[in-house]
Amino acid sequence: MTINYRKYNNYEEYLEHQSKKIDKLLEKKNKWSQKVRPECFSKQVRLFIPRIEKFIRYLKEGNIICLGARRGIEVAAFRKIGFINSIGIDLNPGKNNKYVVKGDFHDIRFGDNSFDNVYCNCIDHIFNIDKFVEEIHRILKNKGIVMLEISHVLDFKEKDRRKLIEVSSEKKYESFACDDFKDIEKRFKNFKLIKYIEIRDSKIIAIFKNIKNK
Numbered sequence: 001m002t003i004n005y006r007k008y009n010n011y012e013e014y015l016e017h018q019s020k021k022i023d024k025l026l027e028k029k030n031k032w033s034q035k036v037r038p039e040c041f042s043k044q045v046r047l048f049i050p051r052i053e054k055f056i057r058y059l060k061e062g063n064i065i066c067l068g069a070r071r072g073i074e075v076a077a078f079r080k081i082g083f084i085n086s087i088g089i090d091l092n093p094g095k096n097n098k099y100v101v102k103g104d105f106h107d108i109r110f111g112d113n114s115f116d117n118v119y120c121n122c123i124d125h126i127f128n129i130d131k132f133v134e135e136i137h138r139i140l141k142n143k144g145i146v147m148l149e150i151s152h153v154l155d156f157k158e159k160d161r162r163k164l165i166e167v168s169s170e171k172k173y174e175s176f177a178c179d180d181f182k183d184i185e186k187r188f189k190n191f192k193l194i195k196y197i198e199i200r201d202s203k204i205i206a207i208f209k210n211i212k213n214k
Helices: 011-019 021-026 038-053 073-080 129-139 158-166 181-185
Strands: 003-005 064-067 087-090 100-102 115-120 140-149 176-178 191-200 203-210
Touching (some): 064 073, 115 129
Parallel strands (some): 064 087, 115 140
């Protein structure tokens, strides 16, 4: 089992590269750019709700923070189904975003025990999984729920994993890949794995419960 990271010269280079992702998407007209275009926002929110409904029964009442939320489609969807205090963070949320604030999921600007639930579908863009998990554990309440969409980090073939960490490409934004979900699971040592749920096209959500009072 192996974890692979893209090689950046320093953390500032990582932040700068990842911050450009949405702006680069907006320059294109493809299925990925539709997820961040303002004119497609309402449609994307409607499409996201059935996805949430597959795991909503595992959520705790209260609030949700969405990590790497881009323009906030998932935040808007969570609010629409009743989680009105949901919020997102992203390195580049754009101007006047009512769903997402500027933030780094390696250094989350919220206090300890601030959230009942955490959602993230962009673990393939992390810089350091241990720091990522540490921050989730810190901001999440005891027995709070984490929902990770994780199958995409397993999609890389071996040669692509090597390329990921050996080649610096301005056109690619993945920064993390692994061979097996166990590579991720063992990092969540302060959490209990609750369930895997298939959500679409073999993509899965891994649901963890935060355990602070052992």
